Amino acid sequence: MRxxxxxxxxxxxxxxxxxxxxGWLLPPVPGQPVGPNVFPLVIGIGLALCGLAIVFGIGHTxxxxxxxxxxxxxxxxxxPPQGKLYGLRALLxxxxxxxxxxxxxxxxxxxTAAIMVYVxxxxxxxxxxxxxxxxxxxxxxxxxxxxxxxRVPLPAGLLxxxx
Amino acid sequence: MLKTLIEAFALISTWEVIIAMFAASVYxxxxxxxxxxxATMATALLVPVTFYLSPIAAIATIVAASSMAIFSGDIPGxxxxxxxxxxxxxxxxEAYAMTRKGQAxxxxxxxxxxxxxxxxxxVLSLMILAPPLAEIALSFSTFEYFWLALLGLMCAxxxxxxxxxxxxxxxxxxLLVSCxxxxxxxxxxxxTFGLTDLFGGIEPIPALVGVFAVAQVMRAMLTPEPPPLPRxxxxxxxxxxxxxxxxxxxxxxxxxxxxIIIGVLPGAGAxxxxxxxxxxxxxxSKEPEKFGTGHVEGLVEAGASNNASIASGWVxxxxxxIPGDTIAAIAIGVLYMKGLNxxxxxxxxxxxxxxAIYLMFIIANILMIPLGIAMIRVAAYILLAPRSGIxxxxxxxxxxxxxxxxxxxxxxxxxxxxGVIGYVMEANGYPVAAMVLGIVMGTMVEQAFVTSLIKSDGxxxxxxxxxxxxxxxxxxxxxxxxxxxxxxxxxVKPVRTGVAATSR
Numbered sequence: 001m002r003x004x005x006x007x008x009x010x011x012x013x014x015x016x017x018x019x020x021x022x023g024w025l026l027p028p029v030p031g032q033p034v035g036p037n038v039f040p041l042v043i044g045i046g047l048a049l050c051g052l053a054i055v056f057g058i059g060h061t062x063x064x065x066x067x068x069x070x071x072x073x074x075x076x077x078x079x080p081p082q083g084k085l086y087g088l089r090a091l092l093x094x095x096x097x098x099x100x101x102x103x104x105x106x107x108x109x110x111x112t113a114a115i116m117v118y119v120x121x122x123x124x125x126x127x128x129x130x131x132x133x134x135x136x137x138x139x140x141x142x143x144x145x146x147x148x149x150x151r152v153p154l155p156a157g158l159l160x161x162x163x
Numbered sequence: 164m165l166k167t168l169i170e171a172f173a174l175i176s177t178w179e180v181i182i183a184m185f186a187a188s189v190y191x192x193x194x195x196x197x198x199x200x201x202a203t204m205a206t207a208l209l210v211p212v213t214f215y216l217s218p219i220a221a222i223a224t225i226v227a228a229s230s231m232a233i234f235s236g237d238i239p240g241x242x243x244x245x246x247x248x249x250x251x252x253x254x255x256x257e258a259y260a261m262t263r264k265g266q267a268x269x270x271x272x273x274x275x276x277x278x279x280x281x282x283x284x285x286v287l288s289l290m291i292l293a294p295p296l297a298e299i300a301l302s303f304s305t306f307e308y309f310w311l312a313l314l315g316l317m318c319a320x321x322x323x324x325x326x327x328x329x330x331x332x333x334x335x336x337x338l339l340v341s342c343x344x345x346x347x348x349x350x351x352x353x354x355t356f357g358l359t360d361l362f363g364g365i366e367p368i369p370a371l372v373g374v375f376a377v378a379q380v381m382r383a384m385l386t387p388e389p390p391p392l393p394r395x396x397x398x399x400x401x402x403x404x405x406x407x408x409x410x411x412x413x414x415x416x417x418x419x420x421x422x423i424i425i426g427v428l429p430g431a432g433a434x435x436x437x438x439x440x441x442x443x444x445x446x447x448s449k450e451p452e453k454f455g456t457g458h459v460e461g462l463v464e465a466g467a468s469n470n471a472s473i474a475s476g477w478v479x480x481x482x483x484x485i486p487g488d489t490i491a492a493i494a495i496g497v498l499y500m501k502g503l504n505x506x507x508x509x510x511x512x513x514x515x516x517x518x519a520i521y522l523m524f525i526i527a528n529i530l531m532i533p534l535g536i537a538m539i540r541v542a543a544y545i546l547l548a549p550r551s552g553i554x555x556x557x558x559x560x561x562x563x564x565x566x567x568x569x570x571x572x573x574x575x576x577x578x579x580x581x582g583v584i585g586y587v588m589e590a591n592g593y594p595v596a597a598m599v600l601g602i603v604m605g606t607m608v609e610q611a612f613v614t615s616l617i618k619s620d621g622x623x624x625x626x627x628x629x630x631x632x633x634x635x636x637x638x639x640x641x642x643x644x645x646x647x648x649x650x651x652x653x654x655v656k657p658v659r660t661g662v663a664a665t666s667r
Contacts, residue, residue, distance in 0.1 A: 002590055002591060003587075003590075003591055005591075012336075015336075015339075016335070019339055019342075019354075022354060023342075023353075026351060026353060027349065027351060028349070029348065029349045033617065033620065034348070034616045034617060035348055035613075036347040036348050036349035036350075036351055036353055037349075038613060039338075039347070039612060040339070040342050040353065040354070043338045043342065046335050047335040047336065047339065050331050050332035051332065053328045054326075054328055054332065059326035059327050059328035059329065059646065059650075089385060090381040090384050090385050090586060091381070091583070092384055093381050093384070093558060093582060094377060094579035094580070094582045094583050095579075097377065097562055097575055097579035098575075098579055100562045100575055101572045101575045101576055101579075104572070105572075109563075116558055116559060116562070117555040117558070117559060118555075120380070120551075120554055120555040120558050124383060124384065124388075124550055124551035124554055124555075126549065126551035126552065130551065130552060131551070134552055135555075138555065139559070142556075142559050142563055146211075146563045149215075150211075150212065150214070150215045150567065151215070152566065152567040154563065154566075
């Protein structure tokens with residue numbers, strides 16, 4: 001997800017200004033010259049200035065473009081399909097984590113984890129022969145380590161573990 | 164001295180420490196050898212487990228896992244030309260060229276041997292440097308701490324292989340994240356938007372897991388799977404290493420020293436050490452034309468360098484709470500959690516714990532030789548594991564681990580959010596390491612800054628009055644202006660751009 005520098009820079013300007021303004025609004029500590037408001041103010045201004053510099057392309061000459069090393073001896077893999085939706089695949093992992101937050105208490109750890117494993121595995125190109133056993137076994141293994149050995153209170157939900 | 168040493172031995176010779184260290188070594192070797200899973204990520208995912216261990220065992224796991232992972236990144240680098248960790252990227256081409264010449268044993272053996280030597284050199288630097296620095300640090304006031312922290316942050320932006328402006332922006336972002344919560348000079352809720360979950364602030368560890376682990380899974384979604392490793396028989400791995408040591412002892416020493424210096428610099432870690440050392444090795448070599456064709460010299464120097472930086476990165480962490488690299492940033496979090504708050508007094512009050520840390524580093528580096536050889540021999544089987552089988556487990560560990568840190572779901576939300584932030588930043592050339600340092604050091608910088616301002620009654624002058632503070636201030640401001648000077652230099656002498664670019 002490569003955005004133009006003007007977009008990321010402008011975003012930083014807005015964020016920095018908002019932070020400085022938010023810091024400005026904080027109440028000072030009575031009787032003291034500085035309080036919780038100074039630090040966000042300084043950072044916000046700094047961030048906004050950096051954002052401006054990025055918009056104007058200052059420092060761009062320092063950037064080293066990442067060189068992809070071509071693999072010799074074997075033909076490089078076919079170029080990944082470039083569609084509009086293809087880039088959205090990257091958002092799957094955080095989406096699954098949010099799904100865990102929402103569903104874990106209701107469905108329980110084992111079921112939620114199994115769904116997460118299956119979806120991630122399939123999205124990375126696994127056949128069901130790998131994804132299904134993995135989804136069945138991995139949650140139990142993780143539960144054994146974290147829930148049983150380390151005593152993390154993982155939610156039981158619909159399917160409590162046998163231990 | 165002897166008494167503390169014996170105490171330290173007693174501390175580490177418990178079954179818990181021994182088992183934890185061994186398990187963490189194997190874990191570090193496996194994670195480090197898998198392409199795309201870095202040493203920092205290995206360490207970050209280990210943190211939730213350390214909660215349930217005794218302080219020494221917790222540190223043992225981090226020491227062992229990080230040292231091993233940095234070495235084992237060399238394995239896929241040499242065999243597949245895909246570095247397992249960023250720290251091996253500098254010389255993956257060279258090692259792969261050696262493999263193609265039929266010298267895979269020599270390349271991997273050099274990786275194990277010089278990593279272990281480098282690691283031990285790093286520990287020695289930690290043992291020698293830390294106590295005298297602690298003496299000096301005892302006289303530091305908030306002014307010095309402020310400049311020191313600022314210098315640390317500036318160093319992190321200087322060494323980033325990206326635009327310095329973007330690095331500074333990344334640092335400010337991290338500092339802004341550290342502003343969230345009520346832990347500030349006024350004790351008022353700041354940037355919490357009324358959410359009670361944000362009152363406690365953003366924990367650095369879930370943020371780190373998000374930036375280093377979740378972002379990596381996100382990248383894996385869009386990149387093609389690396390090719391499988393061809394199976395091969397290995398001859399003797401350690402044969403010829405002693406000869407190399409004798410032949411290249413000067414390169415090895417130089418690599419060690421460069422690694423130690425880069426490790427001590429805040430923010431610059433093993434990957435930077437390897438790049439600089441490899442470049443130096445080529446520059447000063449008697450036979451630079453052989454570089455890139457499968458020449459072991461650069462491997463010796465860079466391998467000795469990146470492991471040396473791991474231990475020396477603990478020097479500023481233990482003394483000032485300023486992380487020497489991202490792994491040390493995680494270690495600081497664990498130190499605080501275990502009641503070993505970083506600071507100069509750590510070396511007098513908890514001397515035996517410090518000695519225990521030194522000892523564990525030495526043991527981990529000795530253990531690296533047999534375990535490393537075993538790992539090289541089984542690597543072909545481990546690298547058979549498809550990415551679609553590993554990444555789901557990483558995801559589960561992220562979810563459960565971040566939940567375990569505070570036993571609340573907000574940790575999981577933090578991990579997801581920082582995964583996205585880390586992914587977007589990385590894709591657009593903003594170095595995430597700078598942001599991570601900002602998050603870890605933010606509270607400290609603010610405290611030093613605000614306390615200093617209160618002491619000086621709002622005046623800036625006392626920031627420069629004490630001699631040490633003035634020196635540190637000059638260094639920090641110099642670090643800030645350095646990119647500007649390089650830029651001007653390039654404008655004035657356009658012919659010599661190449662030299663200016665590498666000397667940065």
